Amino acid sequence: MTLSTALLHKLPPNLAHRAALSALKYKLVPQFRAEHDCLKTNIFGLSFSNPLGLSAGFDKDAQAIGGLLKLGFAFVEAGTVTPEPQPGNPRPNLFRLAEDQALINWLGIPSQGLEVFARRLESLPSNMPGVVGANIGANTGSENIAHDIAKCARRLAPLTQYLAVNVSCPNTPGLLEWQTPEGIQRILTSTKEACANSSRMPAVLVKLSPDIRAEKLETILGVLTEAEVDGLILSNTTTSRPTKLRSSRSNEIGGLSGPPLAGLSIKLLRLVRKMTNGSLPIISSGGIASVEEALARIRAGASLLQIYTSLVYQGPNLVKDMADGMARCLAANGLSSVSELVGREGT
Ligand SMILES: Cc1cc2nc3c(=O)[nH]c(=O)nc-3n(C[C@H](O)[C@H](O)[C@H](O)COP(=O)(O)O)c2cc1C
Numbered sequence: 068m069t070l071s072t073a074l075l076h077k078l079p080p081n082l083a084h085r086a087a088l089s090a091l092k093y094k095l096v097p098q099f100r101a102e103h104d105c106l107k108t109n110i111f112g113l114s115f116s117n118p119l120g121l122s123a124g125f126d127k128d129a130q131a132i133g134g135l136l137k138l139g140f141a142f143v144e145a146g147t148v149t150p151e152p153q154p155g156n157p158r159p160n161l162f163r164l165a166e167d168q169a170l171i172n173w174l175g176i177p178s179q180g181l182e183v184f185a186r187r188l189e190s191l192p193s194n195m196p197g198v199v200g201a202n203i204g205a206n207t208g209s210e211n212i213a214h215d216i217a218k219c220a221r222r223l224a225p226l227t228q229y230l231a232v233n234v235s236c237p238n239t240p241g242l243l244e245w246q247t248p249e250g251i252q253r254i255l256t257s258t259k260e261a262c263a264n265s266s267r268m269p270a271v272l273v274k275l276s277p278d279i280r281a282e283k284l285e286t287i288l289g290v291l292t293e294a295e296v297d298g299l300i301l302s303n304t305t306t307s308r309p310t311k312l313r314s315s316r317s318n319e320i321g322g323l324s325g326p327p328l329a330g331l332s333i334k335l336l337r338l339v340r341k342m343t344n345g346s347l348p349i350i351s352s353g354g355i356a357s358v359e360e361a362l363a364r365i366r367a368g369a370s371l372l373q374i375y376t377s378l379v380y381q382g383p384n385l386v387k388d389m390a391d392g393m394a395r396c397l398a399a400n401g402l403s404s405v406s407e408l409v410g411r412e413g414t
Contacts, residue, residue, distance in 0.1 A: 072382030080161040080170075084379075088126065091134030096383055101139030101390035105397045106405050110348050110370045111270035111297050113198050113228050115141040117390045118365065118405055122352050122375040123147055123202035123231060123274070124172075128179040129187040136197040139386035144373065145184070146202030147233045150218045152180035153206055156238065160321070164314035168356065168380045169328070172304065173321030175238045176204055181219055188226040200229040202274065203258075205242065212245050217257035224265035232258060235276035235303035237322045246276060248286040255294040274300035277331040277353060278307060281338070288342050298348035300373065301339060302332045325376035329354030333367055337412075340368035345410055356381070358392030365405060366412040 068076075075083040090096055106117035120142035121135050129145035136143060155177025162171045178184070184201070191199070203219035205212040212234075220230055232254060234246045245254060251273065262268055273296055279287070291299070304322025309331050332353025339349065351369035355361050356377035364372055378385055393405065402408060 068380065069382040069384060072380070076163070076165075080163050081158060084161070088131050091126075091131035094134045094137060096134050096137055098137045099139040099384070099387040101141075101387045103390060103394035105394055105403055106390055108370065108404075108406050111229060111272075113270065115198060115371065116196075117141045117393075118369075118371045119361075119386050119389060120144060120198075120350070120371060120373045121378070122373040123233065124174075125375055125378070127177065129184050129201070132191060132195070132199055136195065138383050139390060140197060142198035142200060142371070144200040144202050144231055145188075146231070147176050147178065147204040147236065148181055148184040148201060148219055148223075149176055149178040149204050149206045150181045150215050151206050152183070153178055162316040162319045162321070164312060164316050164325070166313040167317070167325065167327050168376070169312065169314070169323060169325030170376050170379065171316060171319045171321040171323050173238050173319070175207060176236060181222055185222050185226060188223065198228045200231055200269075200272075201227040202231040202233050204233040204236065205239070207239055208241075212242065212250075213253045213257045216254050217261040220258045220271075221261035221265075224262040224269050225267045227269050229270040229272055229297070230258070230262075231272045231274050231300055233274050233303075235274050237276065237278070237304060237306045243276065246279060246287070247283065248290045251287055252290045252294065255291070255296060259294070270297035272296065272298045272300055272350070274352075275302055275335070277302035277305045277328065277335050279335070284338065285342055288339065288347075292343065292347065296347070298350065298370075299339065300350045300352055301335050302328075302353050304328065304353075305331055307331070324353065325380070326354045326356050329356075329360060333364060336364065336367050336369060340410065358389055358396060361389055361393055362396055362408065365408045366410070368410040368412070370406070370409055
């Protein structure tokens with residue numbers, strides 16, 4: 068942990084997050100180069116300088132994309148954004164489980180709303196040194212979640228390189244009920260229609276929950292394949308408590324993230340990879356906190372990786388340290404490109 072990270076951890080979690088985001092917004096962070104030729108990869112028709120991206124939820128209102136790219140991330144997923152501004156759930160809604168290097172959050176998608184988010188994307192320089200995605204969602208209490216998501220898609224399609232449809236946030240009442248074959252079909256149909264006339268067609272990804280029931284999964288994957296979704300993000304946080312947690316905060320309500328989520332996340336990744344015969348590109352998210360875990364996800368079939376909680380615990384050097392470690396491991400194994408490792412588990 069760096070000194071700045073240790074100091075942030077003296078503050079309550081929501082305040083620490085606000086302080087970190089402000090530093091990133093004003094680019095008061097070091098510039099790291101996390102580039103190695105062997106880590107370059109192309110996926111969804113987009114070029115990534117390495118496989119490491121920032122997960123949704125850290126920069127919900129697209130305030131700090133430039134600062135986050137400075138840390139070495141090849142891509143940043145801003146959001147989740149909702150059509151109308153909303154405050155999210157009352158505090159306390161974010162808890163550190165330091166002994167487990169984990170977080171539990173019950174934020175409930177606070178958002179400054181679609182218009183503010185879109186204007187910030189419009190003001191980004193055209194030569195951003197990374198890929199920018201937007202995670203799109205629905206307002207709490209929305210009567211038509213598909214309509215909300217399509218509204219975000221229509222406004223943001225020309226401004227982003229990919230859209231991630233969030234049907235897996237456990238903290239928005241009613242949202243997970245849309246994580247059914249019928250629900251996802253309706254959402255994707257309206258999302259694709261919303262993007263159809265856009266000057267730019269972004270890749271459309273869907274982010275799933277690790278708590279999805281296995282018996283539903285195969286049908287959902289069928290719907291996603293038929294709808295020609297470009298890829299999946301596996302996974303969001305879990306409401307389960309999958310491993311024995313040491314922290315006294317482990318019984319707080321909300322979604323658990325960090326290393327205790329890793330087992331569930333890689334299990335879902337392996338299952339989806341098997342069920343789809345590797346036909347859908349996958350971004351793995353959930354408990355990636357070390358070079359070993361990052362490479363394990365790639366071997367299990369992930370083309371790209373996303374990080375949130377380990378950034379909170381390990382600080383701004385994390386992306387560079389991980390990229391350097393991954394490059395060293397590839398070289399030691401005689402591999403010239405990270406894409407050679409995708410899905411190579413057990414071979
Ligand atoms: C405080 C917090 C807020 C989050 N907000 C969102 C969100 O708005 N939308 C979303 O799709 N995922 C959200 N997530 C989930 C993360 O994007 C990520 O999928 C999850 O935390 C697992 O990755 P990690 O173990 O590296 O943190 C949030 C996670 C945390 C910890």
